[in-house]
Amino acid sequence: MPVYLDHAATTPMLPAARAAYVDALGVVGNPSSIHSQGQQAKRMLEEAREAIAASLGAEPVEVILTSGGTESINLGVKGLFWKRAPRRVVLVPGGEHHATVDAVEWLASHEGAEVVTMPVDELGRLHPSVLAAALERHGDDVALVSLLWGNNEVGTINDVAALVAVARASGVPVHVDAVAAYGYLPIDFAAVGAAALSVSAHKIGGPVGMGALVLARAWEVEPLIHGGSQQRVRSGTQDVAGAVAFAAAAASTRPFPEPSFVAELAGVRDRLVAGIRDAVPEAVLRGDPAPDGRLPGNAHFTFPGCDGDSLLFLLDLAGFSVSTGSACQAGVPEISHVLLAMGVPSDEARGALRFTLGHGTTAAEVDALAAALPAAYASARRAGHATRTPAPTAFG
Numbered sequence: 001m002p003v004y005l006d007h008a009a010t011t012p013m014l015p016a017a018r019a020a021y022v023d024a025l026g027v028v029g030n031p032s033s034i035h036s037q038g039q040q041a042k043r044m045l046e047e048a049r050e051a052i053a054a055s056l057g058a059e060p061v062e063v064i065l066t067s068g069g070t071e072s073i074n075l076g077v078k079g080l081f082w083k084r085a086p087r088r089v090v091l092v093p094g095g096e097h098h099a100t101v102d103a104v105e106w107l108a109s110h111e112g113a114e115v116v117t118m119p120v121d122e123l124g125r126l127h128p129s130v131l132a133a134a135l136e137r138h139g140d141d142v143a144l145v146s147l148l149w150g151n152n153e154v155g156t157i158n159d160v161a162a163l164v165a166v167a168r169a170s171g172v173p174v175h176v177d178a179v180a181a182y183g184y185l186p187i188d189f190a191a192v193g194a195a196a197l198s199v200s201a202h203k204i205g206g207p208v209g210m211g212a213l214v215l216a217r218a219w220e221v222e223p224l225i226h227g228g229s230q231q232r233v234r235s236g237t238q239d240v241a242g243a244v245a246f247a248a249a250a251a252s253t254r255p256f257p258e259p260s261f262v263a264e265l266a267g268v269r270d271r272l273v274a275g276i277r278d279a280v281p282e283a284v285l286r287g288d289p290a291p292d293g294r295l296p297g298n299a300h301f302t303f304p305g306c307d308g309d310s311l312l313f314l315l316d317l318a319g320f321s322v323s324t325g326s327a328c329q330a331g332v333p334e335i336s337h338v339l340l341a342m343g344v345p346s347d348e349a350r351g352a353l354r355f356t357l358g359h360g361t362t363a364a365e366v367d368a369l370a371a372a373l374p375a376a377y378a379s380a381r382r383a384g385h386a387t388r389t390p391a392p393t394a395f396g
């Protein structure tokens with residue numbers, strides 16, 4: 001069985017979520033139906049919404065169930081933009097997930113948005129002073145700010161509470177992409193004060209195809225999908241089984257996440273970081289080196305003189321599932337726009353590899369990865385560099 005170190009891409013479903021999913025699939029009834037079977041389905045759905053809300057420090061009425069992180073982000077970002085017309089400026093830090101990058105690019109090309117990319121530091125972090133300066137510069141024309149809680153590639157955590165406080169002082173709503181942070185950091189939507197926040201079930205041990213946009217009572221978004229108005233701003237028959245399974249993952253521990261899970265995971269992650277540094281001293285840790293400044297399951301390195309994909313394939317052959325962290329376009333690997341936004345030169349960025357740990361990852365597994373790395377690195381260096389597409393310049 002290969003060693004799975006790609007939990008940020010998707011984490012295996014928790015047994016409790018799988019069992020709840022299978023049971024709930026046997027329930028007949030549309031939760032919008034009036035008869036008792038429909039009302040039974042509705043009760044299951046609303047109990048699930050309560051559990052999901054509790055895991056996020058939100059009220060059930062604020063939880064809009066969606067098909068995943070990408071839909072939630074599109075609804076949060078486009079929906080706030082349209083509601084805030086005629087304001088046109090969208091502020092985003094460099095190195096956001098493609099769900100945000102591509103949604104705001106679309107707003108720029110189709111809806112007249114002016115997208116302003118704010119610089120992040122060399123660790124990938126947006127500083128409140130940079131946000132304050134951008135808000136000051138664009139004044140009343142700012143429609144919204146959208147930013148990551150934790151970076152899905154390099155793991156750097158933003159000080160979301162401080163950033164939201166800066167925007168709120170100007171009356172500007174903030175959408176937070178918490179997809180990578182959810183399940184790994186405690187999330188308290190009410191305390192943070194964001195207008196909207198996106199999460200995804202398959203990153204926490206729930207099913208693929210389920211997510212949520214948490215939308216504060218005080219804010220409205222323009223819907224993306226029109227129809228039966230089953231939820232406040234999202235139409236479509238609701239997926240009871242998906243919601244029940246999502247809730248089972250979100251309620252798998254109280255509090256969520258369990259502090260001991262986070263501490264143990266960070267310990268294994270630190271062991272992996274030390275093991276990689278011993279095995280390949282030239283490897284450079286990217287993102288925040290401070291253990292508390294990065295997501296507890298994330299270790300991200302660049303390996304000089306080789307391509308991350310070559311290393312990925314060689315490690316795959318050796319029985320380890322890892323990721324370069326960045327996208328592929330038409331089969332050609334893209335140089336990470338996150339690393340470029342952090343100021344990493346493109347020849348160094350080519351050698352990126354992301355290791356993400358999650359439930360079930362053991363010390364023995366990360367030791368085995370570190371032991372397999374020198375041989376894979378030596379082969380990857382001999383292979384040299386493949387052709388790469390440049391990252392989209394507007395967001396680099």
Ligand SMILES: Cc1ncc(COP(=O)(O)O)c(C=O)c1O
Nearest residue numbers: 068069070097099152179180200
């Ligand atoms: C930070 C971040 N945002 C958004 C997404 C998209 O989520 P989904 O796969 O549920 O559409 C991901 C998924 O990798 C992510 O890591």
